Amino acid sequence: MPDIASGHGNSDAAISPLGMDGVLVRFSRMLSPQANGAAHGFCDAVIAADLPGVTEVAPSLTSVRVGFDITKTNRDSLTRALRALLAGLRDADPAPRRLWRIPVAFGPSHAPQLAEAAALAGLTPDQAVAEITAQRLRVLAIGFAPGQPYLGMMPPHWDIPRQSELTPKVPRGALVTAVRQLIIFAADTPTGWRQIGQSAFAVWRPDSDRPFALDPGDAVQFHAVSDDTLRDLQANPNSNGGATCEVLR
Amino acid sequence: MPVLRVHSAGPGVTVQDLGRPGWTAQGLSRGGAADRLALLEAAALLDQDAGLAVLEMAGFGGVFSTDRPMRIALTGAQMQASIDGVPVPPNISQLLAAGAKLTIGGARAGVYGYLAFAGGIVTAPVMGSRATHLTAGLGRVLAAGDSLPLGEDPAPDTPPRRLDIADRCHGGIIRLMPGPQTDLFDKATLARFLSTPFRRDPRGNRQGVRLDHDGAPFGAASGLSITSDLIVPGDVQLTGEGVPYVLLAECQTIGGYPRIGTVIPADLARVAQTAPGTMLQFTLLDIAQADATAQSDADLLRGLRQACRPLIRDPHDIADLLGYQLVSGVTAGDDLERDGDGTQG
Numbered sequence: 029m030p031d032i033a034s035g036h037g038n039s040d041a042a043i044s045p046l047g048m049d050g051v052l053v054r055f056s057r058m059l060s061p062q063a064n065g066a067a068h069g070f071c072d073a074v075i076a077a078d079l080p081g082v083t084e085v086a087p088s089l090t091s092v093r094v095g096f097d098i099t100k101t102n103r104d105s106l107t108r109a110l111r112a113l114l115a116g117l118r119d120a121d122p123a124p125r126r127l128w129r130i131p132v133a134f135g136p137s138h139a140p141q142l143a144e145a146a147a148l149a150g151l152t153p154d155q156a157v158a159e160i161t162a163q164r165l166r167v168l169a170i171g172f173a174p175g176q177p178y179l180g181m182m183p184p185h186w187d188i189p190r191q192s193e194l195t196p197k198v199p200r201g202a203l204v205t206a207v208r209q210l211i212i213f214a215a216d217t218p219t220g221w222r223q224i225g226q227s228a229f230a231v232w233r234p235d236s237d238r239p240f241a242l243d244p245g246d247a248v249q250f251h252a253v254s255d256d257t258l259r260d261l262q263a264n265p266n267s268n269g270g271a272t273c274e275v276l277r
Numbered sequence: 278m279p280v281l282r283v284h285s286a287g288p289g290v291t292v293q294d295l296g297r298p299g300w301t302a303q304g305l306s307r308g309g310a311a312d313r314l315a316l317l318e319a320a321a322l323l324d325q326d327a328g329l330a331v332l333e334m335a336g337f338g339g340v341f342s343t344d345r346p347m348r349i350a351l352t353g354a355q356m357q358a359s360i361d362g363v364p365v366p367p368n369i370s371q372l373l374a375a376g377a378k379l380t381i382g383g384a385r386a387g388v389y390g391y392l393a394f395a396g397g398i399v400t401a402p403v404m405g406s407r408a409t410h411l412t413a414g415l416g417r418v419l420a421a422g423d424s425l426p427l428g429e430d431p432a433p434d435t436p437p438r439r440l441d442i443a444d445r446c447h448g449g450i451i452r453l454m455p456g457p458q459t460d461l462f463d464k465a466t467l468a469r470f471l472s473t474p475f476r477r478d479p480r481g482n483r484q485g486v487r488l489d490h491d492g493a494p495f496g497a498a499s500g501l502s503i504t505s506d507l508i509v510p511g512d513v514q515l516t517g518e519g520v521p522y523v524l525l526a527e528c529q530t531i532g533g534y535p536r537i538g539t540v541i542p543a544d545l546a547r548v549a550q551t552a553p554g555t556m557l558q559f560t561l562l563d564i565a566q567a568d569a570t571a572q573s574d575a576d577l578l579r580g581l582r583q584a585c586r587p588l589i590r591d592p593h594d595i596a597d598l599l600g601y602q603l604v605s606g607v608t609a610g611d612d613l614e615r616d617g618d619g620t621q622g
Contacts, residue, residue, distance in 0.1 A: 045454060045455060045564055045567075046507060046509055046539070047454075047509035047511060047539050047542075048539075048541060048568065048570075048571050049571070052506070052507060054506070056504075057503070057504060058504060059504045071302075084298065084299050084301060084302075085302070086302035086507060086530075088505065088507045089505055089506070089531075090506070091507060093301065093507045095301075097573075098571045098572075099575070103564070169531060170302060170303050171301075171304040171505075171530040172304060172529045172530060172531050172532065173413065173529065174300070174303060174304045174413045175303060175304055178505070178531075215414060234403065234404075239303075239404065240304070244302065
């Protein structure tokens with residue numbers, strides 16, 4: 029019932045209500061690089077189309093929510109306009125706009141579950157770190173908490189489940205993993221994902237004029253540093269956690 | 278600049294307005310008042326705009342004073358309140374004299390009470406809003422000893438007004454609209470969900486409230502392998518245990534547990550104001566029925582302004598009743614409105 033329209037340009041896309049003032053365009057129920065790319069491409073297309081009454085365009089892993097002002101447009105008009113955009117959707121440029129390089133400590137005191145996660149992926153801890161740092165990951169979505177990136181996708185053998193029990197608290201900047209994805213936590217938080225590293229990088233800086241560090245679609249590459257180096261980065265509030273950002277296009 | 282002094286505060290007193298829309302893509306939910314309607318009611322009573330920042334009090338108020346005379350309004354949950362010992366009824370505007378102690382106790386009905394000042398709270402906005410967003414770490418709960426800047430009351434001599442409002446603190450039937458994951462639940466599960474009476478669980482906060490029920494948990498056919506997707510306030514999410522949570526203003530922006538539908542905005546304040554132990558039941562509208570209930574904040578505020586009436590006070594509420602000449606028969610008959618209320622405080 030909720031799928032009230034299907035796109036023509038992308039046969040998998042469905043349009044559903046998501047709240048009184050929004051519609052959700054979903055490209056797939058399963059996460060894949062293709063579905064994530066389609067969502068980002070469509071998000072960019074909706075923003076560029078500047079449709080009347082649209083208040084907010086937000087992508088997630090495989091979908092895009094388009095919010096609207098109920099005094100300026102309505103669900104039917106917006107749905108028709110989005111359907112037309114879907115029909116004309118071209119493959120977006122998949123290349124990332126920016127590349128972040130972020131230091132991470134993988135020493136035992138900062139990676140309490142690295143061995144466990146590596147074993148679930150069929151790897152030794154050293155092999156796991158080598159695979160993580162070899163990947164150029166993408167920001168698949170920003171969400172749950174402010175600025176918090178879902179990074180992926182790791183190779184298929186990293187499709188490891190969430191824990192059945194929550195870890196009561198992992199620290200801000202923690203690197204955690206589950207289901208072929210990595211997350212850098214925005215704040216101290218309980219989680220069912222396994223902590224496999226620690227960064228000094230703040231993804232959410234409410235007191236700054238750029239409160240959100242990362243954008244959806246950014247590329248991220250981690251590199252391993254010693255516990256001592258991490259401590260120095262954490263002690264220096266102006267270090268940006270040692271991260272660098274290169275504009276690619 | 279007028280100052281609001283917090284002499285004592287309950288555990289969940291925060292500054293709120295209508296929140297920060299527009300940051301979903303960055304992972305920050307709108308936040309703002311848990312009962313948006315109560316904030317608009319306060320704005321109407323005080324003839325302010327919808328951007329008014331107020332105090333939200335979760336379950337318990339505190340003791341407050343201002344250093345200038347200032348009109349105030351109490352809306353939302355019904356909380357025991359008094360000014361220097363004189364009871365303050367809810368849903369009216371009235372003058373708080375400089376230095377007078379406004380004491381607000383526990384909620385007798387509802388959960389979230391609102392204390393609004395005609396000049397508004399004028400703390401520095403962050404990203405376009407003064408709303409405290411606890412899960413994002415924006416702002417904090419207030420404590421004894423805090424002082425907050427207030428705007429000047431633009432018209433402190435305005436006679437008191439009242440607003441008659443329908444009760445929304447006792448649960449009842451809550452209307453849902455379908456969402457992108459409604460069809461993950463099979464027909465039998467959906468039907469059972471809609472016929473089940475729920476009790477508001479004590480576990481709940483500005484992020485969401487948990488509901489209890491008798492009987493089997495509610496599961497989605499596709500289990501827990503669903504790709505995380507976008508969430509909006511009002512979404513009814515079934516956790517891994519099959520227990521519903523209704524998500525409120527400070528909800529997460531993305532989540533993996535399936536959502537059976539979305540509480541329409543017109544009924545969401547009723548969920549927020551339903552105290553633990555109170556019963557709720559859901560009914561499902563189709564999309565056209567749901568859309569027909571949509572009202573913008575501007576339209577809501579316009580309607581509330583029109584519904585405000587001059588306050589005609591019940592003589593029982595007037596502490597110094599014997600001070601009035603009631604039987605001389607030589608007045609114009611409007612003494613109470615003209616003189617009494619402007620100075621009652």
